[in-house]
Amino acid sequence: MSNVAIKVENLSKLYQIGTQKSGSLRDSITNKWDQLRGSKKGSKTQDFWALDDLSFEIRQGEAVGIIGKNGAGKSTLLKVLSRITEPTKGRIEIHGRVASLLEVGTGFHPELSGRENIYLNGTILGMTRKEIKDKFDEIVAFSGVEKFIDTAVKYYSSGMYVRLAFAVAAHLEPEILIIDEVLAVGDLEFQKKCLGKMEEVAGQGRTVLFVSHDMQAISALTSRSIFLRQGKVDFIGPTPDAINYYINQTKAQDLIYIGSPSPVAPKITKVSISTSLPNNVHTNGESLIIEITIDTPHSLQGACLSFHVVDSKERNYAHLWIFDSDQPICREEGTHILKCVIPNCRLYMGRYFLKVYFSEPPGGQIFQVLENICPFEVVMYGKHREFQWYPEACAYIEDGTWEVQHKVIP
Amino acid sequence: MSKLIIDANRSNFSINFKELFAYRDLFFILAYRDLRVRYAQTFLGVLWAVIQPLFTLIIFTIVFGKAIGVSKDIPDNIPYTLYAACGMSAWTYFAFVMNQAGNSIIGAQGMIQKIYFPRLIIPLSKAIVGFVDFGVSFLFILVLMLWHGVIPSGNILFLPFYIFMTILTALAVGIWLSALTIRYRDFQQIVPFMVQFGLYATPIAYPTTLFNEDYRWLFYLNPMTGVVEGFRWSLLGTDPPNPYSWISFGLTVGLFISALYYFRRVERVMADIV
Numbered sequence: 206m207s208n209v210a211i212k213v214e215n216l217s218k219l220y221q222i223g224t225q226k227s228g229s230l231r232d233s234i235t236n237k238w239d240q241l242r243g244s245k246k247g248s249k250t251q252d253f254w255a256l257d258d259l260s261f262e263i264r265q266g267e268a269v270g271i272i273g274k275n276g277a278g279k280s281t282l283l284k285v286l287s288r289i290t291e292p293t294k295g296r297i298e299i300h301g302r303v304a305s306l307l308e309v310g311t312g313f314h315p316e317l318s319g320r321e322n323i324y325l326n327g328t329i330l331g332m333t334r335k336e337i338k339d340k341f342d343e344i345v346a347f348s349g350v351e352k353f354i355d356t357a358v359k360y361y362s363s364g365m366y367v368r369l370a371f372a373v374a375a376h377l378e379p380e381i382l383i384i385d386e387v388l389a390v391g392d393l394e395f396q397k398k399c400l401g402k403m404e405e406v407a408g409q410g411r412t413v414l415f416v417s418h419d420m421q422a423i424s425a426l427t428s429r430s431i432f433l434r435q436g437k438v439d440f441i442g443p444t445p446d447a448i449n450y451y452i453n454q455t456k457a458q459d460l461i462y463i464g465s466p467s468p469v470a471p472k473i474t475k476v477s478i479s480t481s482l483p484n485n486v487h488t489n490g491e492s493l494i495i496e497i498t499i500d501t502p503h504s505l506q507g508a509c510l511s512f513h514v515v516d517s518k519e520r521n522y523a524h525l526w527i528f529d530s531d532q533p534i535c536r537e538e539g540t541h542i543l544k545c546v547i548p549n550c551r552l553y554m555g556r557y558f559l560k561v562y563f564s565e566p567p568g569g570q571i572f573q574v575l576e577n578i579c580p581f582e583v584v585m586y587g588k589h590r591e592f593q594w595y596p597e598a599c600a601y602i603e604d605g606t607w608e609v610q611h612k613v614i615p
Numbered sequence: 616m617s618k619l620i621i622d623a624n625r626s627n628f629s630i631n632f633k634e635l636f637a638y639r640d641l642f643f644i645l646a647y648r649d650l651r652v653r654y655a656q657t658f659l660g661v662l663w664a665v666i667q668p669l670f671t672l673i674i675f676t677i678v679f680g681k682a683i684g685v686s687k688d689i690p691d692n693i694p695y696t697l698y699a700a701c702g703m704s705a706w707t708y709f710a711f712v713m714n715q716a717g718n719s720i721i722g723a724q725g726m727i728q729k730i731y732f733p734r735l736i737i738p739l740s741k742a743i744v745g746f747v748d749f750g751v752s753f754l755f756i757l758v759l760m761l762w763h764g765v766i767p768s769g770n771i772l773f774l775p776f777y778i779f780m781t782i783l784t785a786l787a788v789g790i791w792l793s794a795l796t797i798r799y800r801d802f803q804q805i806v807p808f809m810v811q812f813g814l815y816a817t818p819i820a821y822p823t824t825l826f827n828e829d830y831r832w833l834f835y836l837n838p839m840t841g842v843v844e845g846f847r848w849s850l851l852g853t854d855p856p857n858p859y860s861w862i863s864f865g866l867t868v869g870l871f872i873s874a875l876y877y878f879r880r881v882e883r884v885m886a887d888i889v
Contacts, residue, residue, distance in 0.1 A: 284886065289730065289731050293623055294623045294624070305731070311729045312725075317648060321648070325648055
């Protein structure tokens with residue numbers, strides 16, 4: 206079994222909650238006193254298994270993602286694997302030199318210059334002086350802060366700071382790399398550079414363990430994923446399957462809008478969307494269906510219904526509508542179901558909501574305005590292109606054809 | 616390829632000296648960082664290392680030397696200021712390293728929660744940081760000795776031993792405090808008090824011969840007593856160290872070894888409780 210990089214057997218980690226772990230002497234002494242007297246007063250602790258009997262194996266050269274909700278044990282697992290804290294039970298075997306990046310710029314000191322911080326941070330990450338010396342120019346070039354390398358980092362902009370910090374981390378050459386969401390820093394340009402570097406590392410046959418909430422990054426960088434739930438391995442398998450599993454498990458509430466009908470006024474009673482993946486997750490390019498149910502106690506003349514697709518900053522991305530003047534709606538009392546099909550949803554990856562307007566023609570009565578309902582997410586899973594997808598690059602992807610002509614200059 | 620096994624059932628309590636040695640670069644760079652940072656943006660820079668003990672020395676000379684008249688209990692050829700300066704330099708180093716090492720783990724929480732390295736490196740590196748102040752005060756003593764024409768005897772051969780013991784004592788107490796402080800923040804309050812109390816409880820400004828022989832041994836329950844006396848003896852050729860000094864030395868070694876083991880025990884859960 207020489208090709209195993211990490212072998213985890215029955216790993217558990219217990220935390221005691223309710224106790225003051227670093228408290229005052231007085232608490233400690235009174236607790237001891239209570240214990241001696243056999244009183245239960247002091248023992249109001251509660252056991253919490255952050256990791257509960259985990260077992261798995263990671264082969265050499267494999268890039269593995271670790272996903273799960275907050276509190277599922279992802280960070281604890283990384284901390285145990287990178288030896289920051291010791292497990293309560295179980296056994297881990299690690300073959301190869303490990304470097305863990307739970308944050309970038311660990312140990313950076315604001316008073317020191319960029320140059321000094323490269324040495325300091327590099328050493329903390331486990332590089333020797335000589336290794337840093339050899340790679341120094343490369344690190345500086347990667348960071349792009351050449352001009353300020355002898356300036357104290359407290360004068361750096363936050364972008365420069367992060368770039369320098371990441372540059373050091375990117376030049377580690379471990380056999381096993383453990384990464385916590387460090388990619389969630391820096392500007393877009395730099396994030397792209399980092400993702401590229403990560404791919405390069407994974408491509409060199411090194412073992413990579415990557416924890417992230419960003420499914421896009423997980424799907425781009427890893428081939429296999431472990432889904433953790435309440436400290437247990439809930440699913441382990443190919444990344445696309447794991448992501449589907451994740452989406453299924455982490456059901457958000459109120460994916461559907463439900464309202465109660467009124468005996469006097471027309472009302473929207475339900476708004477739902479059917480996406481290509483479960484739980485309002487939709488893949489770009491697939492067809493998206495929005496269904497709106499209206500209950501009206503009396504017939505309506507000239508009803509207008511429209512909706513916007515908005516993002517969390519309330520920017521409008523699309524507007525769709527159905528007016529009675531174009532196509533009769535709600536002319537009889539009772540329930541009406543309006544179904545809107547978007548055959549090729551071109552929305553770019555991101556999170557969106559619906560904003561629904563229900564009214565009479567301009568100048569008339571406004572029945573209802575529903576804001577920020579039916580949250581959904583558009584993703585690019587399985588859509589590959591040479592360059593990484595990165596958030597907020599555009600609003601939607603337009604279909605287009607290209608023609609290429611070659612002109613020879615006479 | 617290196618192989619590492621983490622096993623909760625076979626917890627290793629021994630100290631991995633090989634690993635500590637492998638992390639020596641970190642040890643030096645942490646010390647370098649502290650030194651650089653300490654005097655960054657200060658106008659007087661390293662001079663501060665002299666100014667603070669200098670003022671204590673002036674007070675000692677006035678209060679102990681003149682007002683209380685301790686001068687008559689020390690050899691005639693040695694001026695009181697020089698006598699006190701010797702004790703002060705060892706004590707200042709001790710107090711500085713103990714204080715810095717004691718707070719070092721709390722101060723490095725950010726690092727401890729994010730990356731693995733032998734935690735012992737942190738308090739250990741503080742021993743180096745104290746050398747600058749120590750070197751400066753040592754120079755000051757040399758200047759005083761030249762000025763007053765005091766020539767060191769052959770005892771000076773023992774000086775490295777006493778310097779070593781000063782470092783060991785400072786680290787022993789410092790490591791104990793660093794581990795205790797994580798559990799009980801009370802110790803952050805205790806340290807300044809210990810420093811202040813120790814300055815008078817240690818025979819820095821006065822010789823132990825000032826006190827009744829029956830109770831003198833009590834002084835040596837303070838590990839710094841043996842060190843300070845020996846330090847002075849090797850430099851100035853004052854009274855030879857009292858045989859009770861062995862109590863001090865024994866305490867130092869005992870404290871140091873127990874500190875390493877207590878630290879190792881706390882190290883296992885350090886990231887969780889810090």
